[in-house]
Amino acid sequence: MASAVLLFFVLMVMSVRDGKSEKSLFNLKCESAVGVISQNTNIPCSIESQKKPVSINTVVLKRLGQKKPCFVYQPHENTITGDTRFKVLGGSSLQLQNTAISDEGEYEYHIRTSLGEDLIKFTISVTAKYNNPVITSVPEKIEKNGRAELHCTASGGYPAGTIHWFDQSNTNWTKSASLDITRGDDGLHTLSSTLRFQSFDTLWAPFKCIVLNNKYQEEGRSSFILERKDVSETTVGNNTMTNTIAGVVVIGSLVAGLLVALLCRQRRVQQLRRASALPF
């Protein structure tokens, strides 16, 4: 009895597999693609079949959820309709030129060939690298133990990433920062992170700001060159003062020395004159 049940299941599974292989004599396979903004994106596809060669009659590309195809290609008539940024490369692979953020999404790829037809889904995702981050501070010149804000901004990226902060000893300050993400008309993101200090210890500097993409990969970093109010004004001022004083002291002692030497010489000359003027 048990063996009869097993046989039944085996036959059922086989018939399902047979049914599938009868329906399509080939398989269309596509890899999902990650494109870079304003560059060409390749969508590698292949036709797997026992019989060769397979000739393509029609390619229809639709965005998921839309009725109208975004691209139709008929190689025999050599006609293309829809978005001309799409191209069929050798075989069944596709290329999308001048990729835009709006191209992101799921697609349905319908192919009709001499061996029948098949339908497959693939996704296109788009990325754009962030520009190198720029760090500024408020105030521009930071006072020791004074209030301070550091701002790190990176623009032109996609999708949304994040910013991490580290100080001179590589201590992670990210938790104390607040991140603001804005999206421009072009769909690209600007990341702005702010680190606020009630009392800034100049020993923490330089601060590093690191830009990470949505996969937490580093895309750029910057170091903050600290401009200290106390150093740049007071200390430098003092230095000039000491230099001036030192100069005055050196020149003054030289002049004094010369005067003394002159006086001594005059005295000796006078003494000699007096000696020679004495009557014999």
Ligand SMILES: *[C@@H]1O[C@H](CO)[C@@H](O)[C@H](O)[C@H]1NC(C)=O
């Ligand atoms: C720094 O801190 C952030 C936020 O807590 C965390 O996500 C990140 O992994 C930390 N980075 C390192 C290198 O420890």
